[in-house]
Amino acid sequence: MNLRATLAIIGALALAFLTVEETRRRAKGSSTGRRFFGQQAASWGLFVLVFFIALALAAPWTAPYGPSTTLDIVALKNQPPSWVHPLGTDLYSRDVWSRLVYGSRVSLAVGALAMLVAVTVGSTVGAMAGYLRGGVDAVLMRVVDVGLAVPRMFLLLVAIAIWERLPLGVLVLVIGLTGWFGTSRLVRGEVLSLREREFVVAARALGAGTPRILFRHVLPNVVAPIVVSAALGIGNVMLLEAGLSFLGIGVPPPLPSWGNMIADGAPQLATAPWTTLFPGLAIGLVVMALNAVGDALLDALNPRRAAR
């Protein structure tokens, strides 16, 4: 580990800490904010998330080596953690920490983008179904029923089986398109109750068109459940990507992702467990942080829930 990387990591830690403190200070002003930080785990979750995002964004600095740099395929392969390589090296003598950092870019990006697709499609479908009701609602909700009935992994396997070689972008799209069903139900529920509220009725009476009503009046009030479902959704996608990469149909080598790092390390589990251990722990930490933040958001944005 060189000096620049160490400093960069400390910088990321500091940035995360400061961000959390600053957010906490500003949040004290609103009841939502106070409820959010009332949860112990929320601050930790936020800290972990900001830290990893900072790590990912600053990859060339926080990672001492490149993601595919093979250092010495004879002498330095499968080295246990040491001062020089804090997380050890893998089968191809690549520094595990550097791969973890670059892998965070891929894993987080896949998670965020796929979730974005899922949430966009889900919200749109849910809002349309909830607002327009009648035939549109019935058809859309039947589609959602079908989507929820097929286990997601099988759906992905079918997609991958049929189109033999999926470029990464298309894979992300497909992951997103298999995950919007739950969000749409959620949004539909909210929209159904919102559409009879006074401000919506007033807007309708004033002659506003449906799209305008949906986007200006209804959706902004549905943001809460969407944000929560987004936070939890990213975690799900990251786990899914890890699973796909483990099966060999996820992110293709040599591009690192936490999932394919676990897959690469699995055949050496008995002799070099660190290559599998650390990517798994990283996924666990980030998903844990997302779950904590998501839970806290749920509590914060939903004052109706009983006090814990």
Next chain:
Amino acid sequence: MALWLVRRIAASAAIVVAVVTTMFLLLHLAPGVPFLPGVETPMDPAVVARLRAEFGLDQPLPVQYAKYVAALARGNFGESFALHRPVADALADAIPNTLVLAGTALLLDLVLGLALGVYQAVRTHRLPDIALGYGTLFLGSVPTFWLGLLSLLVFGEGLHWFPIGGVVDPVLYPTLPLGARIVDRLWHLTLPALTLGCVGAASTARYERAAVLEVLAQDYIRTARAKGLPERLVILRHALRNAVLPLVTLFGLSLPFLLTGAVLVESVFAWPGMGKLAADAIFRRDYPVVLAATLGATVMVVLGNLVADLLYAVVDPRIRVHRA
């Protein structure tokens, strides 16, 4: 009540039909002629001819669809390119294994989740609650297959407490008496079922903790305590009964996630179920098997939801009245 049941069954059937139709359309979107392999997996010409006739492969789309549905109804899913046997046979071998694994995992999920959740609610805000809280949060956040790999390493290879994958001991099983056979099967089932059920148990525990806390805050609990009822009875008799209800909902909701997890866990533990069948079929470019396994998994989920709804109606009398 009966009317509601009929409506639910009809809805479930509609879902299955929709999935079948989607599968059919996807088959036709795929490159190459559906049901027939490419040059890389040669098939017996007699079998090819039979498939052409059964699925009407040279005829217009609606006719093909009708033949497809008819074939499925008869249990004919086509021929596996790589295994050289009818897909239905491969499925028939795999489905019981997945049912056993998923069923046990679900049981562990609900039972462990309930126990942990109640314990946490009773010891709320004290050290056991906080520790378990973080513990379950962590367990619910790590990849299941990673957990599986590590548990195989530690408990299987390291401590020799459990075998390294498989359903039964391939050498000794045929010679064992019935009692020992059951023990052998349970011994092989433990690690995969625990791994699969663990993650679900974590979220069930958190859900149950919240539910029990809500119940414990109710007035009638305070009354029971005021009456002098021992705490243990308060929990068991009042709180538990109401905490079990969400389990039924969770049962229905967990099924798709359980089957998604099963694909990975079965691959790690070499458990010959539907998940492993589908995952292996990808590498064999054997897509009739993938589609059939997906259909099978969907039917499982739909049936499971139906059972969950029935249980719900049984357990909560309000439902029966409202849904009628």
Next chain:
Amino acid sequence: MLGPMRIARLACAGLALVACNRPPGCSGDFCGTLVFVSAGEPETLLPPVLQAAVARDVSDQVFLKLADLGPSTNTIGDTDFRPDLAERWEWRDSLTLVFHLDPRARWQDGQPVTASDVAFTFAAYTDPQVNSPYRTALRWITGVTAADSLTAVFHFQRRYPEMFYDAIYQMRVLPGHLLRDVPTDQWRSAAFGRAPVGDGPYRFRSWRAGESLELVADSTFFLGRPAIRRLIWRFTPDLQVAVTQLVAGEADALEVLVTPDNVKRVQATPRLATYPYRGSAYAYLGFNLTAPGNAGTPHPLFGDRDVRRALAMAVDRTRLVQSVFGNYASVPPGPMSQLWWIWDPAIRELPYDTLQAARLLAARGWGTRDRDGIRNRGGVPFRFRVLVPTTSGVRRQYARLLQDEFHRIGVDMEIDEVEFSVFSERAAAGQFDALIQTWNTDPSPSSGINQEWTTAGIGRSNFLHYSSATFDRLVEEATATFDRDNARRAWRAAIEEVNMDAPAIFLFATQNVAAVDRRVANVTVRPDSWWASVHSWRIPPDQLIARDRVER
């Protein structure tokens, strides 16, 4: 009320009952269950059409050859062989070889083994419909006739050093009465291949697809009853799981441990013994010289000899071998395994020279590089896909390492991992750009080189469609030369020719280590057909463990 303590006590009693009730089972000299673990599964057990190494292992126990190699594994002349199905032989003249079958030999269904079976076998192995990969080895034998029920006569076209070896080594004698009615174009998928009936020391019992295969000893085997009663092959998804099962005691033997890490794991396990032996395998990254799926046109990238030579020079094969195998393999000086007597480090090969490689590529039009560093010619990037089977961890590792090496000189190689059967079919159909292939060779170069690298091998094992008249001629010369030194010179010329043409990059030739449970006595591993001597292994009665006592 059943309190927890009572339940626990009942459970313990129940378990004890179950445990104590196990019957004593088999005891004495003819017990034993040997569990082999294998990372691949046979596609069929019918000898003329099988290719997988594990298929050969299994069918070696079920079928006999006329004679077999002796301990010296010398393939020249006819004195270093031992009788198997044939009890003796003689030369009627310089082109006619006569075998006298052992009258005690029986098929496992009771029928006697006759010379007409031998004639039938030869016809099958050379039948173009059966399309056996071993056909090229038999090309100098014009016919096999049955003089009487126990006398088989081989007629040769010409004299050459390995006449006897060719007559006996490739063919495992087949039961004519059971296979005559199976149409020859369906032998690959024939039911006989999934439930074979042979004349060897073991008979087939059961095969659970994807799980395990069982053979049981034939107590009436005419050359002596095998001491170990049952042989079971367990199939695992890959080598890592296989080694884990071996180390955990769920298996008894593994033929090739492959990597130094695995060897260390096994050596750290007291109940396992390791047996090093000369490796019979070599591997290469092969280029498809014809366009995928269109054998008439040359490959857009690899039809060009200089491009292939450049890629061959861009790979540091020595370092790759050290990284993957440590000391358990070396870089072969051409398409050969460590088993072959023609191995000679002085054979001329293409050097490791990345500068030369870059210059060659530039000279062939691949001089410009795009933003990612990948070379292109007229806007088309130098990109190809390599085919690798999922069952081989080593080949997958090599694919990643080669990807890295090629990337450094501006060539983008993408990896296609498919299951072994798909790999074999795509290889046979020419549906690939490049593949990483491993061959387990026979003891003599003549059959292997012919099958894999000559024009006659196209359509059989020559997946790359490599065809060089010069090379073919040199190989013929070498095969026919009687004098050892002249033969060595001739072989060297042939190997140097194929090295310079670079249809493939020859990556490694293994030095094998097998692992067998220590309770098994009399263990020998033959480099060319690993478990060939299993029927002479034994488990002493005082070393029997639970699964050895199983009597079924």
